Amino acid sequence: MPVLNEIDYLEHAVRSVLEQDVDGPTELVLALGPSSDGTTPLAERLAAEDDRIRLVPNPQADIPVGLNAAIRASRHPTVIRVDAHSELSPGYARRALQTLQRTGAANVGGVMRADGRTPFQRAVARLYNSPVGLGGGAYHGGAREGEAESAYLGVMRRAVLDEVGLFDETIRRGEDWELNLRIRQAGHLVWFDPELSVTYWPRESWSRLARQFRATGAWRGELVRRYGRRNGLRFFAPPALVIITVFAVITGILQLTGVLRGIGALLASVIYLPIAAYALLVIAVGLFGMGIERAPRSLRERLWTVMVLPTMHISWGLGFLAGVLRGARDTVDASRLGSRNTPLP
Numbered sequence: 001m002p003v004l005n006e007i008d009y010l011e012h013a014v015r016s017v018l019e020q021d022v023d024g025p026t027e028l029v030l031a032l033g034p035s036s037d038g039t040t041p042l043a044e045r046l047a048a049e050d051d052r053i054r055l056v057p058n059p060q061a062d063i064p065v066g067l068n069a070a071i072r073a074s075r076h077p078t079v080i081r082v083d084a085h086s087e088l089s090p091g092y093a094r095r096a097l098q099t100l101q102r103t104g105a106a107n108v109g110g111v112m113r114a115d116g117r118t119p120f121q122r123a124v125a126r127l128y129n130s131p132v133g134l135g136g137g138a139y140h141g142g143a144r145e146g147e148a149e150s151a152y153l154g155v156m157r158r159a160v161l162d163e164v165g166l167f168d169e170t171i172r173r174g175e176d177w178e179l180n181l182r183i184r185q186a187g188h189l190v191w192f193d194p195e196l197s198v199t200y201w202p203r204e205s206w207s208r209l210a211r212q213f214r215a216t217g218a219w220r221g222e223l224v225r226r227y228g229r230r231n232g233l234r235f236f237a238p239p240a241l242v243i244i245t246v247f248a249v250i251t252g253i254l255q256l257t258g259v260l261r262g263i264g265a266l267l268a269s270v271i272y273l274p275i276a277a278y279a280l281l282v283i284a285v286g287l288f289g290m291g292i293e294r295a296p297r298s299l300r301e302r303l304w305t306v307m308v309l310p311t312m313h314i315s316w317g318l319g320f321l322a323g324v325l326r327g328a329r330d331t332v333d334a335s336r337l338g339s340r341n342t343p344l345p
Contacts, residue, residue, distance in 0.1 A: 002058060002066035004033035006084040007042060009201060013084045014046055014053070020093035028082075029073050031058040031066030062332075064167035064175040071158070071166060079161060081153040081176075086112075087199040096155035099193045106160040106188035107180060109151025110196020117201075123296065123304035124202040124209060124312075132281070132291040133312060148192035149232065150180040160188055172332060173219030181230065206307065208335035210315045215333040217316035221323020238317030239324075241278060245314075248275050282309050 001017070003010060017028050030043050032055055047053040056073045058066035071079055078100070080093060092110070099108045114128035115121075127133030154176065164182045167175045180190045203209040217238065224231050248271045254260040260268050281290075286306030289295025296302040323331070 001028065001070070001082045001084055002031045002033065002063045003035070003039060003043060003084045004058075004061050005035045005037045005039055007035070007037040007039045010039055010042055010084050011046065012087055013082065016087035016089075017082055018050060018052060019090070020088060021091070022093045022097060025076065026093075027052050027054055027075065029054045029056060029070040031056050031070040033058045033061035033066065062169065062172055064169045064171060067175070068166045068169060071161060074158070077158050079156045079158050081156070083153060083198075083200070085201050086153075089113075089197045089199070092196055092198065093155070095193070096196055099191060099196070100155060100157065103191050104189060105191035106183050107151050107154045107156045108191045108193055108196070109148065109154050110193050110198065112152045112200045113197045114200045114202055118204065119298060119300045120206065120304050120308075121202055121204055123301050123308045125200075126292045126294060126296070126305065127285075127309055127312060128200070128202060130285075130292040132285050133309060143194050145193050145195075146191070148180075148190050149184075150177045151190055151192065152176070153198060154180075160186070171219060171222070172328070173216045174223050178223060178227075181227065203335055206311060209308065210311055212333050212335040213312050213315035214319035215331050215335075217319025217321075218323035218328045218331040219319075220316075221320040221325075222328035224320075224324055225327060235320070238313045239320040240317075241313055242317035242321060244271065244274050247271050278310075282306055285309055 001013065006013070014028065014030075020026070030047070030053065032040055032043055043053075043055060047055050054073060056066075056069045058069055060066075067081065078097065080096065082088065096108050096110070099105070112128065114125035116123070116125040160183060164179070164186050167179050171178050184190055203212050220231070220235050221239075224235070251260065251268045251271050255265050255268070283306065284290040285292060286296070286309060287302050296305055319331070
């Protein structure tokens with residue numbers, strides 16, 4: 001479990017791991033980044049209270065670096081990746097180990113069940129759980145068990161991780177997808193089991209969400225630079241939206257200034273159609289709950305949903321275009337640096 005500034009979430013996440021019922025010895029290795037909110041003393045207290053918890057440093061605070069440090073320090077043949085901002089469902093580990101054995105897969109993952117405690121966080125969670133929000137990846141709500149492109153978090157055979165070389169430490173976001181690509185290229189199976197679920201708590205504010213999605217988009221752009229069309233088509237939808245929006249703005253300016261006139265201006269107006277269609281989609285999703293499992297319960301949640309959906313898409317699309325054009329470079333997800341999260345009950 002990589003950990004950074006998770007004072008309000010860490011204890012819940014750790015408890016959900018330690019309460020898993022499996023046959024055989026277990027351990028939880030926490031890779032501690034340089035937190036500024038009291039997370040490290042909390043982790044040290046938890047480790048002092050339970051000898052199954054072990055701590056390793058992650059001074060760079062990069063997720064793949066922390067994951068590799070924790071994996072190298074681990075002592076068992078199965079590695080379960082967990083997140084400090086999530087909680088495992090009861091029976092998760094036992095079911096995952098059974099699925100590994102039954103399918104012969106190298107990596108097994110399940111469904112990310114996003115949830116929220118505030119109107120904003122609930123709006124984000126609904127979109128996480130919807131194909132309208134995040135593009136329909138199996139782990140965002142798939143129902144059919146089977147072979148998968150990637151796995152959320154992942155329950156992995158240590159021998160396969162050693163074979164393919166652990167996580168790529170040059171990739172700061174999207175490291176799961178890249179690792180699973182190498183696992184599949186090595187001839188191993190990645191498997192999706194919808195009976196496995198993990199509760200995920202999204203970012204707690206609009207600005208943090210925008211920063212998170214911009215960083216994630218930038219690293220997806222980097223992965224496109226490295227791996228081209230092995231990235232799914234759904235990843236290209238948000239940057240397409242951004243490009244169309246830019247052209248629509250330019251067209252509007254040219255029409256207003258009289259540079260585009262007559263039949264030329266009329267033909268150029270076609271660019272507004274996809275923008276209008278997207279605006280209608282945002283309204284339908286946000287105000288009427290189209291395409292999401294549970295409609296917003298209050299006007300505040302509906303308005304947040306209307307704001308959150310384009311924030312996710314545009315932030316991700318802008319990051320993607322920057323990542324494709326110049327590479328992700330030193331882009332980091334700064335949405336949890338030096339900030340305090342919304343406490344859970």
